[in-house]
Amino acid sequence: MSRSPARVLAALNAVRPPDQSSPVVGKAVVVGGSIAGMLAARVLSDHAESVVVVDRDDLHATGGRPGVPQGTQLHALLPGGFLLLEQLFPGFREQALAQGAVEAPPAARRNYLDGRLKVVVPDDADSLAGSRPLLESLIRQQVLRLPNVKTVTARATGLVFDGDVTSGVRCDVGGAAGVEHADLVVDAMGRSSRLSDWLAEAGWQRPALRRMTVDLNYATALFRRHEANPEHAVVLALHSPTRSVDVAGAAFFAIEDGRWMAMMAGYGENRPGRTAEDFVRRLREQFPPEFAVVADSELLGDVQTYRHADSRRRDFHALTRLPAALVSVGDAVASFNPVYGQGITAAALHAACLASYLRSRPDLGLPARHFFALQKVVVDAAWSISTSADLALPHVDGPYPRGYRLSSWVSRQIIAATVTDVATARRFNDVVSMRKHPSSLATPTVILNALLANRRAR
Numbered sequence: 538m539s540r541s542p543a544r545v546l547a548a549l550n551a552v553r554p555p556d557q558s559s560p561v562v563g564k565a566v567v568v569g570g571s572i573a574g575m576l577a578a579r580v581l582s583d584h585a586e587s588v589v590v591v592d593r594d595d596l597h598a599t600g601g602r603p604g605v606p607q608g609t610q611l612h613a614l615l616p617g618g619f620l621l622l623e624q625l626f627p628g629f630r631e632q633a634l635a636q637g638a639v640e641a642p643p644a645a646r647r648n649y650l651d652g653r654l655k656v657v658v659p660d661d662a663d664s665l666a667g668s669r670p671l672l673e674s675l676i677r678q679q680v681l682r683l684p685n686v687k688t689v690t691a692r693a694t695g696l697v698f699d700g701d702v703t704s705g706v707r708c709d710v711g712g713a714a715g716v717e718h719a720d721l722v723v724d725a726m727g728r729s730s731r732l733s734d735w736l737a738e739a740g741w742q743r744p745a746l747r748r749m750t751v752d753l754n755y756a757t758a759l760f761r762r763h764e765a766n767p768e769h770a771v772v773l774a775l776h777s778p779t780r781s782v783d784v785a786g787a788a789f790f791a792i793e794d795g796r797w798m799a800m801m802a803g804y805g806e807n808r809p810g811r812t813a814e815d816f817v818r819r820l821r822e823q824f825p826p827e828f829a830v831v832a833d834s835e836l837l838g839d840v841q842t843y844r845h846a847d848s849r850r851r852d853f854h855a856l857t858r859l860p861a862a863l864v865s866v867g868d869a870v871a872s873f874n875p876v877y878g879q880g881i882t883a884a885a886l887h888a889a890c891l892a893s894y895l896r897s898r899p900d901l902g903l904p905a906r907h908f909f910a911l912q913k914v915v916v917d918a919a920w921s922i923s924t925s926a927d928l929a930l931p932h933v934d935g936p937y938p939r940g941y942r943l944s945s946w947v948s949r950q951i952i953a954a955t956v957t958d959v960a961t962a963r964r965f966n967d968v969v970s971m972r973k974h975p976s977s978l979a980t981p982t983v984i985l986n987a988l989l990a991n992r993r994a995r
């Protein structure tokens with residue numbers, strides 16, 4: 538690829554429809570009908586005659602479901618992800634608001650770092666707040682409305698090949714084995730995807746799996762909210778890893794049905810907020826004053842906990858032997874420390890990679906190398922944001938990238954400057970939200986500006 542990663546990421550942030558109306562794919566099968574799978578199906582509907590989404594859960598049922606155990610936990614939709622959803626589904630905002638999502642413009646968002654309130658970036662992009670089941674069902678509704686997309690409730694058990702070309706997915710439908718034939722298969726089975734095993738079993742290479750320990754403990758609880766339009770729709774309070782606190786951070790969002798969703802997280806042996814009493818006490822005592830509003834509200838139901846062991850990525854782009862007509866998207870390729878809220882936005886960018894690949898009218902008889910090269914840019918960017926922050930955690934011991942000491946010093950300067958300096962905060966938000974590439978923070982002007990802002994603040 539001749540373009541720089543920064544240019545590739547900028548181009549992916551503007552998803553483009555196909556130039557020609559004739560489909561490049563006959564039948565596409567997407568395995569996994571969660572957020573990444575549905576976003577892939579949305580793009581495929583422009584380029585394929587028909588799209589079948591296979592999931593072990595019934596995707597027409599409402600509410601939470603076993604296939605996404607993380608669904609009970611707080612999910613942030615980053616402004617970058619929200620902009621991509623608006624491009625993929627024009628009118629997404631209105632539909633989301635009509636179904637109870639809460640607007641989160643910059644003025645309704647508050648960010649604290651180590652107890653200090655960060656400056657608000659006035660012209661920052663908007664976002665929405667809602668529960669994960671609401672966000673997922675909004676995306677699903679839009680996709681299932683498309684005339685050439687349908688779902689099949691089945692557990693995928695393997696792939697079928699015709700020589701070097703993937704030609705179908707083996708499925709178990711209520712105990713009966715069958716095959717869903719396909720001209721293109723998309724793996725969207727999440728972080729526990731079995732695609733690597735299936736490739737190895739069929740004699741193909743297994744992609745390298747890279748992991749970084751995170752050992753994160755989440756706890757989420759719901760509270761009753763009385764105001765329809767709260768002054769603060771999204772409040773985050775993070776602690777720097779170097780601070781000796783037992784809570785990594787907390788957040789609360791206004792969500793549908795007149796509720797607050799509040800979350801707190803700790804690393805390693807620290808498991809804050811596992812009981813209702815501990816959760817409410819910490820909200821009231823250990824976080825900025827806005828959190829007391831939630832703590833004083835009525836608790837609805839139990840505290841839901843979740844343990845996230847590691848960030849992981851599978852390097853499909855590096856495979857020398859790869860079957861044709863096969864791609865992988867979403868958490869199946871890379872899943873990160875959820876504290877940074879990147880998953881949905883990364884999945885939307887993977888869908889944009891698929892759109893760009895299919896727009897080039899590729900030969901589906903050859904491996905999708907161009908797709909994986911585009912996706913590598915997205916994964917590298919998200920991985921560098923997530924893991925460079927996590928390497929500062931006391932219990933994380935690598936692997937350290939080259940030049941880590943210098944880059945971590947620069948990061949600390951920039952993050953400190955986001956508390957007081959609008960220009961630095963704007964650039965940083967763009968990168969965290971994946972609208973801009975992390976390299977845009979590593980310029981002499983940005984670093985100097987951050988150093989000066991920190992000196993002024995001192």
Ligand SMILES: Cc1cc2nc3c(=O)[nH]c(=O)nc-3n(C[C@H](O)[C@H](O)[C@H](O)COP(=O)(O)OP(=O)(O)OC[C@H]3O[C@@H](n4cnc5c(N)ncnc54)[C@H](O)[C@@H]3O)c2cc1C
Nearest residue numbers: 569571572573593604612613693727867868875878880881
């Ligand atoms: C605690 C936590 C908090 C998070 N917070 C955020 C956040 O704030 N913001 C954010 O953007 N992201 C967040 N994420 C990440 C987010 O949940 C995912 O990135 C997002 O759901 C996209 O994942 P996915 O669609 O790739 O996979 P998943 O959502 O995991 O879905 C995988 C799908 O594949 C199906 N499946 C699996 N195997 C098979 C099979 N053999 N046959 C058929 N179907 C199968 C499953 O039923 C499921 O529907 C968080 C994650 C966790 C764990």
